[in-house]
Amino acid sequence: MGVTRSRAVFLDRDGTLIEDVGYPSRPEQVVLLPGAGEALRGLRDHGFALVVVSNQSGVGRGILNYAQADAVHKRFASLLAEHGVKLDAAYYCFHAPGDRCDCRKPAPGLILDAARELDAEPTLSFMIGNTAADIEAGRSAGCATIAMAPAETVDADWTVASWHEAYDIVLRQSGRV
Numbered sequence: 321m322g323v324t325r326s327r328a329v330f331l332d333r334d335g336t337l338i339e340d341v342g343y344p345s346r347p348e349q350v351v352l353l354p355g356a357g358e359a360l361r362g363l364r365d366h367g368f369a370l371v372v373v374s375n376q377s378g379v380g381r382g383i384l385n386y387a388q389a390d391a392v393h394k395r396f397a398s399l400l401a402e403h404g405v406k407l408d409a410a411y412y413c414f415h416a417p418g419d420r421c422d423c424r425k426p427a428p429g430l431i432l433d434a435a436r437e438l439d440a441e442p443t444l445s446f447m448i449g450n451t452a453a454d455i456e457a458g459r460s461a462g463c464a465t466i467a468m469a470p471a472e473t474v475d476a477d478w479t480v481a482s483w484h485e486a487y488d489i490v491l492r493q494s495g496r497v
Contacts, residue, residue, distance in 0.1 A: 328369035328408070328440035329490060330431050330458060331360075332449035336468045338396060340450075343378035345388040347395035355483030357403025362487055364405060366496045369438050372410040373430035375453070380416030389414065409434055425449075426456035431463065446490050464493060 334340045337360075339351045360370055378384045393410060400407065411430040413423040422429040435442050447458025448466045455476045458465040466486050467476035480486045490496075 326369050326438065326440045326444075327367065327494060328371050328435065328438060328442075328445040329360075329363050330371050330373050330434065330445060330447045330461075330463060332425075332447075332451070332454045332468075333372050333374040333396065335450040335471060336448060336454070337372070338399075340471075343376075343381075343383045344392045345378070345384040347391050350392055350395040350399060352399050352403075353483065355487075357400060357405055359483035359487040360400065360405045361403050363490060366491060366494075368490070369408040369440055370405065371408055371431075371434045371438065371440075372412075373425070373434060373447075373457070374410070374412050375425050376412045376414050377416050377424070379414035380419060386414070408438055425451075426453040426460070428457045428461035431457055431461040435461065444494070446493075448486055466490070 331337055337356045341349045344350060364370055376389055379389055411434050413430060415421040415424050442462035445463045446466060447463040448468055449455060450468050450470050452472055452474045455465045455467055455474045465476040466489060467474040467479040468486060469481050478489050
């Protein structure tokens, strides 16, 4: 009997799930994008693991500290909880761009680490982000990719303008509808 690996939706945070304000350092800067909470709750209800994978180089650049980053994350998690959503995990790369780490997107390190730890199969999973780095990381990890209202030109499998559209694609492509 074979082992069934789970499906996941890997999610960028800033500009994908919350408003992009640059380097958020205060909890009051965290605002969920329209439809994000409802879509994530629906994906969770359909059995997807929900994992944030996000570059947060503000720490590595000295713009904010770990305590500020943690406060922002706690506010983010609290807003999701108001929609009945609990993340399975959140993986952040705090390195500055020049640090040559394996976790900073477009490298797939955060996604691959999460997939390994959650026993998720990347080829059955999705990466949703708003930048070319998000899409490249997802593609390199083997995920299907969805660009959410991209801030730049991206070569994603799908490009959407809303969380409603992203939700529909994930369910349709995974045979859940």
